[in-house]
Every structure is written in C-alpha cells, then in structure tokens.
Amino acid sequence: MTTTTEPSAVDELVEPTTDLAEQEPASHPRGPHVDVAALHDALLGRWPQWRAAARARAAQPEFWKDESLTTAEHRERVLGQCRLMAADPQHQSWLAFPERLGGRDAHGANLAGFEEFVSGDPSLQIKAGVQWGLFAAAILHLGTPEQQDRLLPGAMDLSVPGSFAMTETGHGSDVAAIGTTATYDPDTEEFVIHTPFRAAWKDYLGNAALHATAATVFARLITGGVDYGVHCFYVPIRDAEGHFLPGVGGDDDGLKGGLRGVDNGRLWFDHVRVPRADLLARYGQVAADGTYTSPIDSPGRRFFTMLGALVQGRVSLDGAAGVASRIGLAIATRYAAERRQFASASPDEEVVLLDYATHRRRLIPRIAETYALHYAHERLLDLFDDVFSGRGDTPEQRQDLETMAAALKATSTEFALTTLQECREACGGAGFLTENRITSLRADLDVYATFEGDNTVLLQLVGKRLVGDYAASLGAQVATAPGKARFVLGQVADAALHKAPLRRAAQAVADVVAPPTRGAHFDADAQRALLTERVEAKVAAVTLGLRPARKADPATGQAIFDRHQVALIDAARSHAELVRWDAFTAAVEATKDVGTRAVLGVLRDVYALSVIERDLGWFLAHGRLSGARARAVESELHTLLRRLRPHVLDLVDAWGLGDDHLRAAIATGAERERQDEARAYHEAQRASGAAPTPEKAFKARAR
C-alpha cells in the first residue's frame, strides 16, 4: 500500500534550530528557498496561456466589483461585463464550444481560465457561469447537433441571455422530485410546460429576475399518459423589451447575502407551448405521434447521465473556491508580515503578527491546504478534460469525475468560507472594512456551499460511491484469496481494536497497524499510510453497518441509514483529504528545483499534520496512533510552521496575485507606510530630547 520512498521533506529543509529563539530573518533565509517565478509558472498548470490571460483580464478595472453601486446598478454592470467577455476577440468564454461554432472544444482550458474571474467579481463568475456554463452548456450537452447549431450561437454571443431553470422552491438539490410538467400534445406537436403549484416555481435562477430572454427548463416529460422523468426544454421567456411572454411569470429573489450583481429570480409557466423540436433531445426524443425513445433504457441511468453532463459547474466552483482562498490568504499574510502589535523582546520594535505562534497557526496551515486544493483541482481539470474531450469518456471515468467533483467542490467551498473568515479576523477591525475586500468576497462565496449541489448532499453521494466500490471490491475479490484476505484482515484487526481492552489494543496496534507509522517524523510514507488507512477503515465500517439495510423493510432500512449517515459523510471528507494529499505529494515529487521542492515538501507535511490533527480522536480511538505520537503532532506542527515562516511570502507571491487582484488597502503598502512614519516620529523625538519620560522611571528617580 505504501510505495513511495520519498524522504521526509522535513529532513531536506534547514536543520531544526536547537535554540528556539533563533528564527531566521524573513529577508535572508538560509538553506533552501522558493524559486518564486518557477513555482508561479508551474501553478499556471496545463493550460498556462489561458489561465494567465484570464488572470490578467480579471485585473482590469472594468471587471472589478464596484462596492459603491446599488443592487440595480451592480446587476447592470455585471451584465455589461458579460458583454465585454462575449466581445473578447479571443473568445475565451467560447472555449468549450464546438469548433464549427467558433469554439475550440477545449473544456479544461475553459474552466482553468474561467475561475480566475472570481478575482474581478464573483457575481461575474456566476452570471457568466449561468450563461455559458449552464444555459449554453445545457444546449451543448443535452441537445442534438441540429439543436446546437440552431440555439448555441445566440447563447454564445449573449444575444440571447439565458437562465437555467432546474431548481424549484420546493426541491433544492433533489432534482428528481421537481413538479414542473411538460406534457406532449400530438395534435399540435408541442410540449405544454406547466407549473402545477407554488412549490414547483423555478427558484434562485441566475439571470431570471431581469435579463434572460430564454431558459433551459427542466420538467417531467409526459407523453401518452406516461411520466418519463426529468428532461430539459428550450423555452423563450421574455420579448426583446424584457417583458414576460404570455403564460410566463416570475418574481425577483430580491436581496441576497452576496452575489448581488446576479439577478436571481423565480419563474412559473402557465401552459406554455413549445415546439416538439425544442425538447433537448440527446438523451430522449418524442416522435410526432408521441412515442418516446431514448438511447438509455434505464430511467435512473438516463437521469444521472443528463445531470452528469452538467458536472462542470461543480468543477468550476472548486477552482473558484481556490482563487478566493488565495486572495483572502494573500491579503491576510501580507498584512501579517507588516503589522506590528504588542511589545517584543526589543523595546523599540513590536513583533509582526506572523511572528506570533497563534497567527502562524491561523494562516500557514490554510496556505498549505490551499496548495493542496490547487493540485487536486488540477487533477480534476485533467479528468474533466479527458472525459469531455472524449479522449477518456468511459462510464467509469464519468463516475470518477462526478465523485471527485462532488468531493472536492463540497470541501473546497466550505474551506474557502472558513478561510476567508479566519483571514478577516486575522486582520482585526481593518478586515471588516469593505475597502479591505475580505468580507465582500466571503459574502459572495457563501452560497457556493449550497448551490450546484448542497455540500451535505454531495458528500453523501461521494460516501455512497465509496461504499458501493468497497462492497463491489469485496465481492470481486472473493475469487482471489489474497485480495479477500486483505480485506478480512483489515476488518479483524479493526474488530479487535474495538473490542479489546486498551492494553490488548495497544498490542494490536503494535502488531497490525503501527509499523508504517512509527518513525520519528511523520514522513510521507507515514502520512500516506495514516490517511489511506483512515479512508479504508471508515468506508469499511459504514459498509458493514449498512449491510443489514438491504434485507430490511423500508422503515428499518431508513433507520439503519440514519444511524450511519454522519459516518458516511465523514468518510467522504476523509476521502477528499486523501485525494488532495495524493495530488500535493505528486506535485512535490514533480518539482525540479531543490529549494522549492524542499519548501513545498514541508508545506505538504503541514497539510498532512493539520488533517491528522483535526481527526486526532479517530486515529487514537482506532489504534492508528499511539498517545505519544498523537501528542507529537502539535510540536511537530509548531516546528514546521516556524521553519516555513521565512518562506511564507514567497509561497503567497507564487500565486501571481498583484495589487489589482487583491485591491485591499492593508495588503498593498498602507500599513508599512504608517509604521515607517510612526517610527520616524519616535526617533526624531528621542533625537531632539522631546520624548516624555515614562512614569515608572520618574518615580524611581523621585524616590
């Protein structure tokens, strides 16, 4: 299971200083250092030109969020920004569309660039995402070539602003349960789109409150009295003047917690007729006489295939969460490297925030995790590009892509929110000012946790896939004795640990699990063993726990599921962390520059130890760590964070975020200027003898 022979990155970096007080000055780190330019280029990834172009574009003032606007003005500005994107001579927003229509069939490159627009304004990323990534993408992925040729050009050039009408008020992430119907009328060869009750109104739709003139509407297709489940229809909804067409109505979702530049709204349909040709028919067609046919027989598989075609939204949010985290961390880290607070050992100089252990603890593990996010996202983009380019489009690859997208999106959007909050608090009162950006960014990112799939629902999907795979592997390995033995051994060892008294458990640890995790350091092998074993053990436990549900009546089955739901989601989180650790480690190993590799290796160690620390109870309770090793995690982290201290700004600089991306007063020199001025004042006072005597000294003299 553990195959790497990579030495611990810790050993490659500077030797530990025996004197705790000896900390390297940030300006002159001894030993290895980061080649910032090379790391920056490496981080641009597989489609560097598109990502760099988008990053440069997003830094132009016309793409910035303007905090002074009213909601109405903000919405118009963002529509204007989308028009600027559509008018881009490079047609970056068309990258994913077919060459015959002006695109490049370049799916990975498209997302790699697209997510960078978060640094301009997340509302732009989302509004553009609705237009090209959802509305147009639905036509692309669910439509026939004829429908693409007919409907895509207007969607691509924004002459038809569109909405993606899937979610309903009554059903958020549960798309299978939507209430809107599309009933086929063979007399006129039309579908009748209808909203039967209030809970079936389409809701939270970007572009729907104001700008969309058409929508891709998801409704249950009914023909010949049979409900064929959810399909997608192209439905014009407004005329050129912005008035609803007959039978269409709606509502503005009003103010939101963020993303106020997106005009989210609601739509309803009162027996609206659309031509038979406007059922997006790639996965299901209705003949003139009403006969339904589909290339996919199983209604369930058909439904998930249609939904799976829309996975790019999740991939893109994973990337956006990384961009937002980097912006927040860059602001907070630059400020922390300049801001002085409270007294230091030297009476003249206060300590900068980054020199406090608590502050390093708040920021550096998050910088490490942001790197982990990035490397895993790159692998997700690879997989996405493979599947959507057709180079690797197998059902298994598609399922892997959906699982990975769900696991990463759910955990990275959550990470972005807690990181932005930590950054805001790490900047104190200044962090709360809109001029310093972080609160605004956090408010905009908030909804990323629940749209394109609620994070809890997504993690449950991931958990179920893991359990399914594990159960299948158990079945498949019955044939091969060693494989079977491997899994059984795992279970026996675990059962022993659970039931034996602590003393016997300790022995079991020593015998079964401990060897790979016993080194003095938590080296890469130990990290891999711990994180891999954790996923396997958690998945195995849930699988065993859920097994009786198969033969149980529905109520009991539901109760059994209820008992294991929290553990299922926990296993999915652990899986996401392992995926990130793998990606991070592969990136470290692929780094050529010795200094950069050493620093990145320590950063990866910090990521691993942070992950282990937050689940320390599990590792201990399940015999994967001894008490002594568990207690060593904290001191090891402390040492690593001190060791990374001189490299922190390099690691942040490699993200390639300039002042025009950060746009935060506190991160762009204002703090240093104020401090220089204050220091100059005090020095002048002392030089002129004008400085007052402190009271204590005076009293001492007086006595």
Next chain:
Amino acid sequence: MTTTTEPSAVDELVEPTTDLAEQEPASHPRGPHVDVAALHDALLGRWPQWRAAARARAAQPEFWKDESLTTAEHRERVLGQCRLMAADPQHQSWLAFPERLGGRDAHGANLAGFEEFVSGDPSLQIKAGVQWGLFAAAILHLGTPEQQDRLLPGAMDLSVPGSFAMTETGHGSDVAAIGTTATYDPDTEEFVIHTPFRAAWKDYLGNAALHATAATVFARLITGGVDYGVHCFYVPIRDAEGHFLPGVGGDDDGLKGGLRGVDNGRLWFDHVRVPRADLLARYGQVAADGTYTSPIDSPGRRFFTMLGALVQGRVSLDGAAGVASRIGLAIATRYAAERRQFASASPDEEVVLLDYATHRRRLIPRIAETYALHYAHERLLDLFDDVFSGRGDTPEQRQDLETMAAALKATSTEFALTTLQECREACGGAGFLTENRITSLRADLDVYATFEGDNTVLLQLVGKRLVGDYAASLGAQVATAPGKARFVLGQVADAALHKAPLRRAAQAVADVVAPPTRGAHFDADAQRALLTERVEAKVAAVTLGLRPARKADPATGQAIFDRHQVALIDAARSHAELVRWDAFTAAVEATKDVGTRAVLGVLRDVYALSVIERDLGWFLAHGRLSGARARAVESELHTLLRRLRPHVLDLVDAWGLGDDHLRAAIATGAERERQDEARAYHEAQRASGAAPTPEKAFKARAR
C-alpha cells in the same frame, strides 16, 4: 473534585428504543416533555421584566432593520431608533446610570434588556452601545461625581451624541501602545490633545463618521515631561451643524462587512485644547501646577483598572451573541421541521430535514450550546451586577469578572458566527436570501469577533490568568502538604502518561484517572471529571512549560512563550467550556418541573458530549478516555439527538421569539403552506385519474 450526585439525565428520559426505526412522533412525545411556558419564564432570568420589555420593544417595526435602505439612510434610521430609545418613558437605556440623574444604578438589568435589541437591528445595539455603554459609561466610570453631573445628562438624553475614541489605526486591541498625546499646559490649565502621526488616528469609532458631537478620547497624559500613560478626556468634536471643531478632523470608515447602520469613522486632533477639568479624573488628576496624582500608584494596575471599568461591552456582546444564535437556530429549526426533501420510507411522504441524522447533528448540539451560553451569561450578569452595584466589588471579584467576560465573549461571538453559518447552509438556497434574515444577521455579527477585544487576545488574557492562578496555588499550597501533593500527583501522573509506552500508559489510566470516567454512560459526574481534569491538565502543562521563561533573556523568553501560545489559548477555550457546563448543570438542577428537567438534562449531556467529541484527541492522547469509551461518544450522541428530536421545537419555542423577532419567510409558515398545496394537488390528480403513470411501470406492462 466531583461532588454532584445527580443521576444521569439520560436515565430520567424515555428508555432507549430497541428498534432504531421507532422514533416518536414530534406531536405526541411519550414520557417527559418540556413545560414551555415555565421554561420561557425561567429563561427570562433575574430581571425578567426588563428583559421581557426590551424583547417586546425590539419586535416593534420601528426597531427593525430595513434591508432596502442605502447606507446613508440606514445610518439615519438607526440614529432615529436611538432617539426613540432615549425618549422611552421607562428610560430603559438609563438603567445603569445614577439615580440622582434619572437612572436606577441597575447594571445587570440594563444589559439583560439591552442585548435583546439585536433582534431589531444589531446596528442599533451597537450604536446605542457606543452612546450609553461606551461614551456615557466612560464618563460614569472614569469621571468624578462632578463630571458625571456635568457631562452625563447630555450623553444620556442623546442631546450630545458621542463617540468612544480609544482604538487607533496602528493599534487595535493593544490600548497601552496608543500614540495620541494629551500634554498639560500649566500656563492655560489646559490639555493639548494631539495626533502625532497617521497610525495614531482614532479608528473604527462608532458615531464618529457623522453624528458624534463629543468624544471620550484616550491619550497618554503628559505633564512635567513625564508620560503617565493612557487616560481619558472629554473632547467636543463637532458643532451643532455637524462640522468638525477647529483642530479636529476625521474620515468615514466607509462600507463595512456589516453593521452598516453605524457610522464608523476616524478622528485626529491637531493640538486641540481642552480644560483641565475635562480629564476624566477618577483614577488620575492633574493639579493646576501640573502635579499628577492618582489613587492607584502602579501605572499598570491603574491602566487595567480604567480598562476594567469598561468590561460591560464584553458582557453585553456575550449576551448579544446568544440572542443572534437563538434567532438563527429558531429559523433553521422551524424550517427543518417543515421542509421535506428526498424520498422517505413512505412513498407519499418525504422526510422532513430534522429526521435526517446529519441535520440533527448540525442543529441540535448548537441548540444545546446556545442553552449553555445562556446559563453562563446569566452568571456573568450576576457577577457583573455584584461588582458594579458595589455589593461585591473586591479586586478579586473584578478580576474574576474580567476573566469570565473575556472567556465568554471570545467563545460566544465565535460560536454565533459558525452557528449562523450552519443555519444559513441548513436552509439551503433559501437561507441565502436576505428575506430569510440569517445572512444579514451573520454579516452584522461578524465584527463582534474582533471588537471590544480581539478574541485571540482575550483568550490569551484568560489563559494567562489561569496560569497565574495555578502557579499561585502551587506556591500557596507548599504550606499544606496534602494540597501540594495533590498537584504534584497530577503532574507525575501526566508525565507518566506522556513518557510511558502505550501499554504502561493504559495501566496509568486505569490506576490514576479512569475511575470517575468509567461508567456505562457519560453521566454528570463523568462529564464534570473529564471537563475539569482537562482544564487543570492543560493549565498545568502550560504553566510548567512557561516556567523557564521567567529566568530567560527576553528573546529566549519570547521563544518559550511562542512555543506555548497555542496551548495557552486552547486551555482558555477549555476553561470557557467548563464554565458553561457548570452553569448549565446548575440550571438543570434548579429546574423543578420533572419533564423539563429531564429534557434539559439530556440537552446538557449533548453539550458535554459535543465538547468532549471536538477535543477527543486530547482526551485520548492524555489517557482520560479509553479508545472504547471514545468510540462510544458518537453513538451516545446519536442516541441522545434522536431522543431530543420530539422536544426540539419546544426548546426553541421557550426562547420566546415570535414571528416579529424572526422575520424570516421560511420560518413563519410559507413552507408549510406550499407543501400543503402541493400535496392537495397530487391527491386531486390521483383522485381524478389524471396522474401520469411512471415510466417504469409502463415498461413493465409493455413487456
């Protein structure tokens, strides 16, 4: 150490059901149930009439936050709301002021009511807090009776809107380091208030951008060439037309992440002269000839006494955090009890969100912690009232008050933010809409984490106090052998655990620590033992770790502190959790109604187990829990949460928050209405035979 004989609350409540699927219907819980009215009354606390009156008042539309306003309009509205409060014939906002000036010297009652205004608009709570709780309170607590008589009436009746000018741009929570000077000029008997450089501008001051006409300004008092440290001065800053007075300038802090109804701003002073009489002179006076005198000799103690007089801000934020958490949880819980999502065992009925294990996990432990917050806050109010009424105003009581306020404020404001976020996500997309309130409330509460003392700084204060007390108790107990032995034993046991191999550690656990934590359940005794031991062990470890710093040179001393800073803050958090557990347990024991006590007891168990679970690694690594007991925490929690399920709405209802407090569409019936309509539609369809056949059934027939 463990003195309670209270039986485990678990045993008092309904017996565990052997059939997991059997869950009680929410409408007819068997066994004990909550007497909602009695619990509601009990939660009104020690000054029920003032809290109830304020709660009723805050529910009146004129005190609501109006989300449609521009920032400028919002600021004016909140000023108007303050004027309404000032004009209140009951003079609730004057409660804390002297009777001779129209107040009631009622400090606890004042805060108990005041915090309720968060449900109207947090901007109002903060703007009113600046006026009466900071500006006027500075005059009250730092001024002489003559100054109170002269300056308080205008501050109390709002004819003088005021600002509290302590924080500077260059120094947030580090008040001792402020740069503003107040130099005494004996020739004119005036102080010259001066801002020597940009970093010394007063910053983030409520009321400063627009409305304040005077300010209590903190500056270093310099007389006769000696700097006597930070003192407070009453300084007029604007004329009646709102223009700055000569020598005074400032700036608007502009947009903020929340609290946009408060006009925060910056102030600077260019040799502004104020009469000698306007140094608020309770703790320091300057005679006409410039001689400085103070009732407190030590500059350090004087400084902390002055700051300590302003502790009520922290007390009040602790209460406000509780109110905000209750609003968020009431909205999310009511919605979760009605919102149906995904299929259930019954084909006709989906499961409501609260019937999902994950959803119970998200909300119920937070309801439990909110109760814990409340009960601890009540004890904090008691202590505050004792000290400020003079009934219990000893230096030790003051110090206890400051420590408790710091510990509770730092942890409750953090809790409020994560709770509001969890509630917003638990409501899905609907939670993101401003009409459902939560995002707005969260944005307003955000800054509570860093103002009135940055949470990290406050926890560090708490940690240092704990370490100081522990070190002192060690010293004090040298005289009494048993006491000394007690502490030494503790250390030896711990050292043994740290250094022995796991097997010997297990023995040590069995011998030394385990007995009180060994029951089948985590009963109250076990909880107390675990939570108490944890604080003691953490504080002891930090104390021992910091000891060498005393004899070290400054740089080494700082490095030693750095090594233990994270652990110091961790100990402070554990302390706050123990304080809350104690308060919660005392409240359970004081509850007379058997059913209410049983339910509250389980809720307290949930609080304790949640606390234990999130620090499970510590309990295991330090031999306080065996692996088996640690693994039992999750299943115990699962059982308790299922058992509480039927009582959740009662527990939320007892908070006394009506629709006019919640003002969230999803929590006030809209969801249920929509569901009833959808159900009626489906039933009518079935009855009329108009319902389409599902595809699968059709296919089965066709074959």
